[in-house]
Each structure stands twice: as structure tokens, then as C-alpha cells.
Amino acid sequence: MDLFVRLRIGKRYAALLVTVAAMFALAACGGSDSNTTTAASAPGVSNDTITIGAVLDTTGPLKVICAPILAGDQLYFDKINAAGGINGRKVKLVQVSDDGVSTKTKGAVRQLFEQDNAFALFQVCGSGNANVAESYISAKKIPFVDPIGGGAKFKDAQGKALPWVWMTQPNYGDEGHVIGYYLTNKQHAKKVGLLYEDDVLGLQQKTTLGETLQKNGAQLVASVGYSPTQPDFTAAVQTLKASHPDVIVLNGLPGPTAKFVAAATSQGYHPAMGYLANYPMADNSWAKVLGPAGEGMYVSGYTSTTSPVGQEYLKATSSDAAFSAYKFYGYINSKIFSDALTKAGKNLTRDSLRDALDHDFNNYDTGFGPSLTWTPDKHGGVSDFMFLQIKKAQLTQVSDFIKASQVGQ
Missing domain, CATH: 3.40.50.2300 (Response regulator)
Incomplete structure (x- = not known):
């Protein structure tokens, strides 16, 4: 065998070794098994953590509403995490305050996704503030669940559902x-x-x-x-x-x-x-x-504590000085969002969460009275009042x- 043939065979063998090595590396990262939880499936998602962001005013005029909502959020996520998390991952809630001022909301949202590497946006307090956040997340195709404000946008001027925003509460x-x-x-x-x-x-x-x-x-x-x-x-x-x-x-x-x-x-x-x-x-x-x-x-x-979820909340907060509807709001909406993350599956991506929100919430039992239905064409919240x-x-x-x-x- 002449030298030229030996060199050509050697190059092919070396290329084969590189290909095999790459395949082993991919398998090690979970790329060849669709049922394996991956560390790089989406921003903000690791093997053991899901990082979600919230803009809740805890320093300005909306503090009276937002601070207890945040306490309710954390109460429910702590409960979920203590039980092993969601599909094996703990929920990490990162909260930023915009002082209740909508001109500061975009900066707060940018921090969550450009510095804190959040996976999704869960709650922005205030209708106008939520609408500022919507313009940011929609452009980047980031799920935004539970804008806190009955004047928050969830459909466009033609009445079509905004594809990345899901309301839970009623509109005004x-x-x-x-x-x-x-x-x-x-x-x-x-x-x-x-x-x-x-x-x-x-x-x-x-x-x-x-x-x-x-x-x-x-x-x-x-x-x-x-x-x-x-x-x-x-x-x-x-x-x-x-x-x-x-x-x-x-x-x-x-x-x-x-x-x-x-x-x-x-x-x-x-x-x-x-x-x-x-x-x-x-x-x-x-x-x-x-x-x-x-x-x-x-x-x-529009919320009642007579349901099992409501009774569970009352038991968990029995030492509170007084019942807070705002704190209960945080608790029950964290339940809704946690259920959506569960339905989105182990290989969690923003697209899989969107799919779950659009297709797995038909006459959904919110746990506080009214039922909730989302479809690809309907992203509004509940509409029953007492x-x-x-x-x-x-x-x-x-x-x-x-x-x-x-x-x-």
C-alpha cells in the first residue's frame, strides 16, 4: 500500500474517531434520550432548578397589595419544593421591585432575563406595568403568566389572543x-x-x-x-x-x-x-x-376559601394575625403556574410550557371558585364574581x- 493511500485511510479513521467521540459527548448530555432531563433545555432551567421571575412592588405605592402576594407565592413554592419540586426540579422565584412605577418596569424585566437568567415571567403587579412587560416578553417569546391587573392586555387590537400572555384574574x-x-x-x-x-x-x-x-x-x-x-x-x-x-x-x-x-x-x-x-x-x-x-x-x-385548596391555605396560615386575600391570591396563582410547569413535562422548554397552557387548561379547577379555560385563541382569566x-x-x-x-x- 503506497504512502498516499495510507494517509487517506488515516484521515478517515481520525474523522471517525471524532464523530464517535462527539456522539458519546451528546449522549452524556442527554441529547440522545428524549426522556432525560437536560441542563440546557431552556434558559433558566437546570437539572435541579427552574428559575422564574416576578416584578412585584415591595417598595412603593403597590406594596400593600404586592408584598402579601409575594408572601403567598413563596408559601406555595416552599410547599412544592419541600415535596421534591416539579418533575424533580426546585422552583427558584426571583423577585424585583419596580417601585410601582411603570417607567421602571422594563428595566426590572430586563434584569430578570438578561442578568438573572429567568425561564418565564410570573406576575407583574399593576395593569400598566404588566403592559410594559408584555412588549418585552412577546418580542422574545417568553411565557408571561398572571399579569396582576384587570386592565392588562391579553389580546391584540383585533381581539386575537397575545401568544405569550395568560391572564388568571378577571378583566375590569x-x-x-x-x-x-x-x-x-x-x-x-x-x-x-x-x-x-x-x-x-x-x-x-x-x-x-x-x-x-x-x-x-x-x-x-x-x-x-x-x-x-x-x-x-x-x-x-x-x-x-x-x-x-x-x-x-x-x-x-x-x-x-x-x-x-x-x-x-x-x-x-x-x-x-x-x-x-x-x-x-x-x-x-x-x-x-x-x-x-x-x-x-x-x-x-372572585375568590373563595371554601374549597380544599382554600382550606389548605387557611391551615397553613393559621398563625397569621388576619386573613389576607392578597396573600391567598399569591398562593392560588402559584398553584396554577406550578400545575402548568408540571404539565409542560420533564424536558421543559418555553414552547412546551406554552403548549401546556394552551391545551391543558380546559375548565380547570382553580381551587378558589371559578373555573379557568385557556386555548390558543383564549388567554383571558376567570370571569365569575361574588x-x-x-x-x-x-x-x-x-x-x-x-x-x-x-x-x-
């Missing part, structure tokens, strides 16, 4: 329909006033509330918008008082709405049928802030659940 439009129905059919109000946050949080509800009131023979006699940072509500009280409403609907967040009630009380004004607040106020902490002025007030809500009343500084359920789909047509 649906709630406006149910509030209008309850006021007219259960409380028999004819003239309704509205104090609303003058942004995405309140404008949608203003429209649907007015529609349902008119449909049921009542009317929205006056509406006053306000800024979340507004310090004084004297003029707002006078404007609504002048319209002589039977009842005033309070839309927005606990701080500003409590200031309005305090301003009305200081002026000696109370609507004939009192107030009804929308669901961000459905927590005993708000009733405590209101004090005696809140007695008898109605509040919309009503509570403040009695001796505690919120007490006073109605059954009402479906928005049955009263908003």
Missing part, C-alpha cells in the same frame, strides 16, 4: 358588567356615581358599567377620574354629591379610594345606598384603613358567584 370590563347587574337587579339602584382611576384600570370599567346600567333601566349620573397619586379628593366628592347618586362605585386601588371615602366622611356626606368597590379592595386590610366609615360597604371579589360586605371590619360573602357571560350581553 367583565367586572363592570357584573357590578352594573348587581346594583340594578339585587340592590335596585337607579342612579349610580363612579370614582375611577383615569387610566387603563378604570376606563374600561367605566364603559361596561354604563352599558349594563342602561340596559337594566338605570344610569351612570356622574363619573370622576383621578390620578393614583392624587392627594386631595374634596372636589371629587362635591362633583359626585351634586349628582345625587343612590350609590357610588369605587374603582382603583386601596389608597386613593380610602382617601375619597375619608374626604366624603369629613364633609358629612354618605350616598343613600353607600358604596360598592371593585375587586382590588377585596381585602380586610382595606376595611381596616376605612375604619367605621367602611361599615356596610360592598366589595366585588360580592362581599364589610361587617365589623371584616369582609363577609353576601352573594353567590355571578358569571359575566350571563349578564354582560
Whole structure:
């Protein structure tokens, strides 16, 4: 055999050795076995950890809501991790505060995915803040589950579901329909006033509330918008008082709405049928802030603790000084997200999580009352509401659940 032939055979043999070595290396990484959990299946996913990110204000005006939500999140994830995690992986929740300011939200989200290497986004507190986050994650095809805000976007201008966003809570439009129905059919109000946050949080509800009131023979006699940072509500009280409403609907967040009630009380004004607040106020902490002025007030809500999950939560928090609906919210939504991660399988990727969210949540039992259905074309949250009343500084359920789909047509 001449030298040229020997050299050519030698090169082929060397190439074969390189190929075999590469195959062994791939197998060692799990690349040849679809049932093996891999360390590099997706950003934020290792052999033993799933890192998820959250933007929850624990330093600014939304702290009263977001801090207990975070505590509820961690309570549930600690429970899951103590039982072995999700498909063998522990959940690591990385939380960043944006001070409740939407102009800081994008920076917080960028930190989670460009520095902390998060796998998915779970919760951004505030409708406007969540909408800022959506523009970032959608461009990068990152799953975003549970925007905290009934004005958060989950569909585009044509009504098509945003492919990477899944709501759990109701939107404020649906709630406006149910509030209008309850006021007219259960409380028999004819003239309704509205104090609303003058942004995405309140404008949608203003429209649907007015529609349902008119449909049921009542009317929205006056509406006053306000800024979340507004310090004084004297003029707002006078404007609504002048319209002589039977009842005033309070839309927005606990701080500003409590200031309005305090301003009305200081002026000696109370609507004939009192107030009804929308669901961000459905927590005993708000009733405590209101004090005696809140007695008898109605509040919309959508979560119940009578289910097994609710009872499990009450047992786990029996040492808490008071029940927190916000903390319960964190607990039950962490359950939903954990179930989605489980359904996404051992070889966890962003695409497998998206597939699970789109196809494995049909009439899903949320554990807090209403059921939840997501499909590739439907990413909205639950749409059933109940009503509570403040009695001796505690919120007490006073109605059954009402479906928005049955009263908003």
C-alpha cells in the first residue's frame, strides 16, 4: 500500500474517531434520550432548578397589595419544593421591585432575563406595568403568566389572543358588567356615581358599567377620574354629591379610594345606598384603613376559601394575625403556574410550557371558585364574581358567584 493511500485511510479513521467521540459527548448530555432531563433545555432551567421571575412592588405605592402576594407565592413554592419540586426540579422565584412605577418596569424585566437568567415571567403587579412587560416578553417569546391587573392586555387590537400572555384574574370590563347587574337587579339602584382611576384600570370599567346600567333601566349620573397619586379628593366628592347618586362605585386601588371615602366622611356626606368597590379592595386590610366609615360597604371579589385548596391555605396560615386575600391570591396563582410547569413535562422548554397552557387548561379547577379555560385563541382569566360586605371590619360573602357571560350581553 503506497504512502498516499495510507494517509487517506488515516484521515478517515481520525474523522471517525471524532464523530464517535462527539456522539458519546451528546449522549452524556442527554441529547440522545428524549426522556432525560437536560441542563440546557431552556434558559433558566437546570437539572435541579427552574428559575422564574416576578416584578412585584415591595417598595412603593403597590406594596400593600404586592408584598402579601409575594408572601403567598413563596408559601406555595416552599410547599412544592419541600415535596421534591416539579418533575424533580426546585422552583427558584426571583423577585424585583419596580417601585410601582411603570417607567421602571422594563428595566426590572430586563434584569430578570438578561442578568438573572429567568425561564418565564410570573406576575407583574399593576395593569400598566404588566403592559410594559408584555412588549418585552412577546418580542422574545417568553411565557408571561398572571399579569396582576384587570386592565392588562391579553389580546391584540383585533381581539386575537397575545401568544405569550395568560391572564388568571378577571378583566375590569367583565367586572363592570357584573357590578352594573348587581346594583340594578339585587340592590335596585337607579342612579349610580363612579370614582375611577383615569387610566387603563378604570376606563374600561367605566364603559361596561354604563352599558349594563342602561340596559337594566338605570344610569351612570356622574363619573370622576383621578390620578393614583392624587392627594386631595374634596372636589371629587362635591362633583359626585351634586349628582345625587343612590350609590357610588369605587374603582382603583386601596389608597386613593380610602382617601375619597375619608374626604366624603369629613364633609358629612354618605350616598343613600353607600358604596360598592371593585375587586382590588377585596381585602380586610382595606376595611381596616376605612375604619367605621367602611361599615356596610360592598366589595366585588372572585375568590373563595371554601374549597380544599382554600382550606389548605387557611391551615397553613393559621398563625397569621388576619386573613389576607392578597396573600391567598399569591398562593392560588402559584398553584396554577406550578400545575402548568408540571404539565409542560420533564424536558421543559418555553414552547412546551406554552403548549401546556394552551391545551391543558380546559375548565380547570382553580381551587378558589371559578373555573379557568385557556386555548390558543383564549388567554383571558376567570370571569365569575361574588360580592362581599364589610361587617365589623371584616369582609363577609353576601352573594353567590355571578358569571359575566350571563349578564354582560
